Structure formats: C-alpha cells, structure tokens
Amino acid sequence: xxxxxxxxxxxxxxxxxxxxxxxxxxxxxxxxxxxxxxxxxxxxxxxxxxxxxxxxxxxxxxxxxxxxxxxxxxxxxxxxxxxxxxxxxxxxxxxxxxxxxxxxxxxxxxxxxxxxxxxxxxxxxxxxxxxxxxxxxxxxxxxxxxxxxxxxxxxxxxxxxxxxxxxxxxxxxxxxxxxxxxxx
Amino acid sequence: xxxxxxxxxxxxxxxxxxxxxxxxxxxxxxxxxxxxxxxxxxxxxxxxxxxxxxxxxxxxxxxxxxxxxxxxxxxxxxxxxxxxxxxxxxxxxxxxxxxxxxxxxxxxxxxxxxxxxxxxxxxxxxxxxxxxxxxxxxxxxxxxxxxxxxxxxxxxxxxxxxxxxxxxxxxxxxxxx
Numbered sequence: 469x470x471x472x473x474x475x476x477x478x479x480x481x482x483x484x485x486x487x488x489x490x491x492x493x494x495x496x497x498x499x500x501x502x503x504x505x506x507x508x509x510x511x512x513x514x515x516x517x518x519x520x521x522x523x524x525x526x527x528x529x530x531x532x533x534x535x536x537x538x539x540x541x542x543x544x545x546x547x548x549x550x551x552x553x554x555x556x557x558x559x560x561x562x563x564x565x566x567x568x569x570x571x572x573x574x575x576x577x578x579x580x581x582x583x584x585x586x587x588x589x590x591x592x593x594x595x596x597x598x599x600x601x602x603x604x605x606x607x608x609x610x611x612x613x614x615x616x617x618x619x620x621x622x623x624x625x626x627x628x629x630x631x632x633x634x635x636x637x638x639x640x641x642x643x644x645x646x647x648x649x650x651x652x
Numbered sequence: 653x654x655x656x657x658x659x660x661x662x663x664x665x666x667x668x669x670x671x672x673x674x675x676x677x678x679x680x681x682x683x684x685x686x687x688x689x690x691x692x693x694x695x696x697x698x699x700x701x702x703x704x705x706x707x708x709x710x711x712x713x714x715x716x717x718x719x720x721x722x723x724x725x726x727x728x729x730x731x732x733x734x735x736x737x738x739x740x741x742x743x744x745x746x747x748x749x750x751x752x753x754x755x756x757x758x759x760x761x762x763x764x765x766x767x768x769x770x771x772x773x774x775x776x777x778x779x780x781x782x783x784x785x786x787x788x789x790x791x792x793x794x795x796x797x798x799x800x801x802x803x804x805x806x807x808x809x810x811x812x813x814x815x816x817x818x819x820x821x822x823x824x825x826x827x828x829x
Binding site for chain 1: 670696709723726
C-alpha cells in the first residue's frame with residue numbers, strides 16, 4: 469500500500485478504530501496506543517488490500533489488540549495491585565486540552581452511564597458484538613466477517629446480549645421507570 | 653407464520669434496515685399480530701437509540717501525527733506474499749525447466765555442459781514450439797506480482813541450461829537456413 473492510499477485509509481477509519489478501543493478499554497491513553505499499533509500493523513503488513521476492505525481488517529486487529537491489552541492489564545493488576553486511578557488527573561493537560569482519561573466518557577447521561585455499567589456485566593464476546601453493531605453501526609454480516617464467525621451465531625449473540633442488558637437495566641432502575649422508558 | 657424466537661433473532665437487522673424485502677414483510681406480519689415481539693422491538697430500539705447516543709469520540713490528531721511519523725521512519729513494507737503465491741511461482745518455474753528438459757531429451761550433463769546437438773531441423777522446430785507453449789503457460793501461471801520471485805529463482809538456474817538452449821537455438825536456425 470502506498471503512502472497516499474494509506475493516509476486515505478487512516479483518515480477514513482481512525483475514528484472508528486479509536487472509538488472501539490476507547491469503549492473497549494475505557495482509557496483514552498490505552499485507546500490511543502492501541503489505535504496507533506493497529507495502523508502500524510496495517511503499514512507493516514505491506515497489505516495490498518483494496519481500501520474498502522481495510523475497515524474489517526483493522527477492526528479485527530483492534531479487537532484482538534484490545535483483548536490482549538485487557539488481559540495484560542488484568543494480569544498487571546493481579547501482580548501489582550489496583551492502578552493509581554488518580555494519576556491521570558495529576559498530569560498536565562496536553563496541547564489539545566483534552567486530558568480526560570476516559571476520552572469524555574465521564575460526561576454521560578444517567579441512562580448512558582447505566583447502560584455502560586450494564587455492558588460491563590456482559591461477556592467480552594457479547595460486549596464486542598454489541599459495541600460493533602449498536603455503537604459503530606456495523607452490519608451483523610460484517611461483524612461475522614471480522615470475528616470469523618457465522619452470521620447466525622452473531623445474531624444469537626446480539627439477541628442474548630440484548631436480553632442480558634435488559635435484565636441488568638431493569639434491576640438497576642425502578643420498574644415504573646423502566647416501564648416509562650419502554651412506553652416513552 | 654414465523655415463531656417468536658426466529659423473529660427476535662431478526663429484530664437487530666430489522667431495526668437497522670438490513671433485512672431484504674421478503675424477510676421484512678415476514679417480520680412486519682408477525683409484529684402486527686404479536687404483542688410480545690412488539691415489546692421486544694421496543695427494547696431493541698431503546699438499546700439502539702441509547703448506544704447510538706453515546707459520545708462519538710474522535711481520534712486525537714496527535715495519534716495520527718504519531719502514526720505518520722512512525723511509518724516515515726520505517727522502510728516501505730514489501731507487498732505481502734501468500735505462501736501459495738510463492739508455490740505458484742515455483743510451479744511456473746518448474747514448467748519452464750520442464751520445457752527445457754523437453755528440448756534436451758537425449759541427456760543433459762550439467763557438470764560437463766551441453767551435449768553435442770545431433771537434432772534434425774524438424775526435431776528442433778517441434779521442440780521450440782513445445783518450449784514456447786510451455787513457457788507461455790508458465791508466464792500465465794505467474795502473475796505480475798509473482799514475477800519478481802520467479803526472476804530471482806530463475807537466476808539460480810544453472811548457466812549450462814541457458815547455454816544448452818542457446819546452442820539448440822543456433823543449431824535450429826542453422827538447420828532452417
């Protein structure tokens with residue numbers, strides 16, 4: 469892939485890749501590192517993929533990187549205890565002024581915060597499918613391609629995840645409020 | 653009529669507008685008669701709406717800058733070759749070598765160089781035609797991206813083979829002339 473084509477692919481897919489990493493890892497710094505690594509892998513692969521097929525390739529790579537990253541983080545926590553979650557607040561703001569450690573995820577409505585908390589209760593497999601479909605707008609057949617699964621399996625996963633999310637959300641909110649949400 | 657279970661599995665695609673006309677009609681028909689599935693659809697739409705409303709974070713420019721700086725510091729990556737491509741290149745080269753073997757049916761001693769050609773002009777014309785066909789086939793097998801691999805492999809073919817071909821070609825031309 470030549471440089472101009474690569475830049476085009478980078479501009480087209482960087483936000484999608486970054487968002488997936490951010491919602492998967494919940495830390496802007498980690499998401500930035502993973503995004504950078506995913507695009508470097510695309511360059512190093514010397515891929516001659518046509519640009520329109522780079523999206524699924526990148527999503528597959530960023531998904532695998534996030535899984536590895538999360539696993540490593542979990543292992544570090546086991547070995548070194550809980551991370552210093554306030555450390556990022558002590559850092560000076562960068563030149564763009566957006567030093568929010570969670571990439572803006574702290575400015576959520578109550579409903580969105582509930583939903584994100586509910587997402588955390590899903591299995592990693594179910595969570596990634598939900599994020600790809602509902603948040604990133606990927607079609608189920610595209611997700612199946614990225615995850616190398618059958619479309620029917622992805623459909624079942626989305627269905628189960630929806631039911632699981634509903635259970636968690638209904639347990640978190642008073643029934644009257646939950647009913648109001650459905651009718652409203 | 654589709655079962656509720658089947659319809660529920662289609663609701664994600666249905667609400668995203670990704671069903672074909674026939675499937676959509678099936679879901680519409682079922683929904684009009686099933687309150688449980690209508691409630692499930694409402695939950696599906698609620699989830700979709702809420703998740704779509706999450707902040708659409710954008711990749712910071714510093715990430716793009718870092719990526720471009722990193723790739724500029726690296727050599728241009730060579731196009732990735734699938735192992736099959738290399739295999740096909742070998743097959744193509746093997747076909748070319750076989751074509752030469754056809755030209756030298758009466759023994760080839762690589763150590764001593766080509767044998768004294770004792771072919772008739774007709775034999776040489778036939779062999780050249782066969783070799784041309786085989787080489788053409790080999791060229792077609794090796795696509796553009798694989799030619800470089802084949803060229804490198806070709807450089808390792810013993811020089812004596814090339815000399816043999818030249819000697820036979822000269823003999824053929826002499827015989828015809």
